[in-house]
Amino acid sequence: MNVPVVAAFDVGGSSIKAALLDAAGSRIAALRRAVPAAAQGVVSAVAVADEIADMAREMSTASGLRPVAAGAVVPGIVDEEAGIARFAANLGWRDVPFAAMLRDRLGVPVAFGHDVSAGGLAEWRLGAARGYRDVAVVPVGTGIAAALLLDGRPYRAGGHAGELGHVDIGHGLPCGCGAVGCLEVVASAGGIARRYGERAGVAATGAAEVLRAAEAGDTIAAEIVRDATEGLGKGLRVLATLVAPEVVVLGGGLFEAGSVLLDPVGRWLSANLPFQRVPRLVLAELGAEAGCLGAGLMALEVAGR
Amino acid sequence: MNVPVVAAFDVGGSSIKAALLDAAGSRIAALRRAVPAAAQGVVSAVAVADEIADMAREMSTASGLRPVAAGAVVPGIVDEEAGIARFAANLGWRDVPFAAMLRDRLGVPVAFGHDVSAGGLAEWRLGAARGYRDVAVVPVGTGIAAALLLDGRPYRAGGHAGELGHVDIGHGLPCGCGAVGCLEVVASAGGIARRYGERAGVAATGAAEVLRAAEAGDTIAAEIVRDATEGLGKGLRVLATLVAPEVVVLGGGLFEAGSVLLDPVGRWLSANLPFQRVPRLVLAELGAEAGCLGAGLMALEVAGR
Numbered sequence: 001m002n003v004p005v006v007a008a009f010d011v012g013g014s015s016i017k018a019a020l021l022d023a024a025g026s027r028i029a030a031l032r033r034a035v036p037a038a039a040q041g042v043v044s045a046v047a048v049a050d051e052i053a054d055m056a057r058e059m060s061t062a063s064g065l066r067p068v069a070a071g072a073v074v075p076g077i078v079d080e081e082a083g084i085a086r087f088a089a090n091l092g093w094r095d096v097p098f099a100a101m102l103r104d105r106l107g108v109p110v111a112f113g114h115d116v117s118a119g120g121l122a123e124w125r126l127g128a129a130r131g132y133r134d135v136a137v138v139p140v141g142t143g144i145a146a147a148l149l150l151d152g153r154p155y156r157a158g159g160h161a162g163e164l165g166h167v168d169i170g171h172g173l174p175c176g177c178g179a180v181g182c183l184e185v186v187a188s189a190g191g192i193a194r195r196y197g198e199r200a201g202v203a204a205t206g207a208a209e210v211l212r213a214a215e216a217g218d219t220i221a222a223e224i225v226r227d228a229t230e231g232l233g234k235g236l237r238v239l240a241t242l243v244a245p246e247v248v249v250l251g252g253g254l255f256e257a258g259s260v261l262l263d264p265v266g267r268w269l270s271a272n273l274p275f276q277r278v279p280r281l282v283l284a285e286l287g288a289e290a291g292c293l294g295a296g297l298m299a300l301e302v303a304g305r
Numbered sequence: 306m307n308v309p310v311v312a313a314f315d316v317g318g319s320s321i322k323a324a325l326l327d328a329a330g331s332r333i334a335a336l337r338r339a340v341p342a343a344a345q346g347v348v349s350a351v352a353v354a355d356e357i358a359d360m361a362r363e364m365s366t367a368s369g370l371r372p373v374a375a376g377a378v379v380p381g382i383v384d385e386e387a388g389i390a391r392f393a394a395n396l397g398w399r400d401v402p403f404a405a406m407l408r409d410r411l412g413v414p415v416a417f418g419h420d421v422s423a424g425g426l427a428e429w430r431l432g433a434a435r436g437y438r439d440v441a442v443v444p445v446g447t448g449i450a451a452a453l454l455l456d457g458r459p460y461r462a463g464g465h466a467g468e469l470g471h472v473d474i475g476h477g478l479p480c481g482c483g484a485v486g487c488l489e490v491v492a493s494a495g496g497i498a499r500r501y502g503e504r505a506g507v508a509a510t511g512a513a514e515v516l517r518a519a520e521a522g523d524t525i526a527a528e529i530v531r532d533a534t535e536g537l538g539k540g541l542r543v544l545a546t547l548v549a550p551e552v553v554v555l556g557g558g559l560f561e562a563g564s565v566l567l568d569p570v571g572r573w574l575s576a577n578l579p580f581q582r583v584p585r586l587v588l589a590e591l592g593a594e595a596g597c598l599g600a601g602l603m604a605l606e607v608a609g610r
Contacts, residue, residue, distance in 0.1 A: 049438035136461050141575040146547070150462070155455050160549035160582040167546055168539065170486075178579035181475075234473065241472055242451070242547055271346050272481035277465040 118294025120147020251284025423599025425452020
């Protein structure tokens with residue numbers, strides 16, 4: 001009997017995660033390799049596609065199972081319908097027809113998508129947002145984005161929806177995007193660590209260290225954590241006012257570090273939504289595997305299950 | 306041959322608009338009456354339902370046509386699935402099962418909804434947003450709200466979505482909702498007129514007068530119009546960042562007064578969206594009839610056409 005499996009690939013800034021999943025979304029095999037080196041800020045899309053094809057072969061050989069479809073996700077702005085990576089800053093990609101490149105190499109139908117969006121799909125179908133109709137899944141890491149699942153299906157707006165990290169929350173500081181006041185400047189894990197380094201004159205290894213320092217009484221750290229907490233509250237307030245999700249799943253580096261910010265953000269939000277639907281705040285369940293699992297769920301859809 | 310028509314009712318703060326529509330959404334008859342008087346801020350829901358039943362009878366008698374279904378819309382927070390008006394400030398309603406009340410009186414299936422949402426549906430199906438998949442229809446009148454049509458269908462979030470007027474744009478002024486910084490304080494037609502009255506010490510008849518005064522060189526009016534323009538830009542910037550509509554339809558009193566704000570708001574927006582999808586800004590086409598037409602479209606859906 002033929003076991004129907006799909007292959008899933010999550011291309012990040014530094015590593016490619018791969019997995020074989022069965023029809024229930026359970027992992028049968030997993031593999032991880034470094035992303036091919038960039039030259040002048042650009043990672044060769046051909047090299048990434050070749051690497052993925054090689055990983056697929058290795059997983060098939062090891063398991064004796066041949067995937068009937070594949071799913072792949074990348075960061076940035078992705079046109080899922082066209083199968084094109086419009087823009088991925090940390091790969092240096094612009095308008096890369098990656099779905100077709102993978103189809104040529106893998107010889108099976110390929111679903112192609114956005115990593116945050118795919119991670120949201122996974123949290124909704126297999127993780128913390130199971131059973132809800134209106135959902136925002138918000139990974140807080142280097143940046144901040146929201147995967148939106150509205151009225152029981154993913155909402156993408158051609159790859160443009162859910163840029164929560166670039167909502168202006170009024171702090172007036174410049175953001176790498178060119179605007180000022182963006183949420184992710186003060187509330188992303190990257191922003192928290194960077195601001196602490198600038199203010200304290202001592203580099204922090206990451207946001208988790210700043211959170212610990214704040215708890216230990218470091219006043220600079222405490223102020224930066226307060227800015228992040230209030231910032232997340234303000235960002236989620238905007239989301240609640242416009243999109244009104246029933247539940248917000250918080251994940252990424254900042255919330256994997258522990259749930260220390262979950263309660264204060266929730267309190268800020270409840271106190272500042274006079275009439276809006278107050279979303280339930282919950283922690284992500286799938287961690288760093290969410291994107292790869294989501295790619296697998298997209299592949300299962302393409303495979304018609 | 307039986308001509309299939311539906312009845313549509315738009316209950317506002319001061320008047321009830323009624324119409325008979327054919328299957329193409331064209332008006333066959335129309336009628337308008339005052340809303341029954343309020344007692345201590347509450348309008349009797351029974352009196353409104355009786356009035357609507359009477360209007361339906363009058364239109365049927367005059368046209369010789371009997372509607373096969375009806376649609377009714379009210380302002381506030383509406384649970385469309387349950388057929389209940391959860392909260393309507395200017396009618397004084399809380400948890401009114403209005404759909405059932407109308408079904409009892411009219412003897413036909415009744416669709417019940419929210420006026421802004423219905424107006425958005427009408428602009429999308431019959432008006433300025435025809436042919437788009439991701440749409441925001443934004444009436445700017447006493448307040449500001451957005452009807453969202455995402456991925457080709459209305460998005461409601463149980464009546465909570467699209468409260469654009471209560472996005473914090475950072476001006477710090479208090480809003481009637483209990484929060485500060487809400488867009489509609491400075492950018493609604495009502496807000497513009499009220500702020501001019503407060504600052505100039507002379508009451509304005511409405512936002513149109515303030516716009517005219519600004520053009521004529523009144524510096525107080527010019528400042529208030531500038532605040533409104535930038536406020537609308539900031540509000541639409543948040544909408545573009547989170548929801549990324551392809552098109553924003555601007556309507557309501559402020560934009561019926563003329564398109565004088567459309568270009569400056571569009572310029573502000575284009576200059577302040579470094580990477581987001583920049584929505585097309587267009588004027589509403591259906592004016593004050595949009596809500597009633599939308600109620601009719603909802604009735605046609607209930608009638609199965």
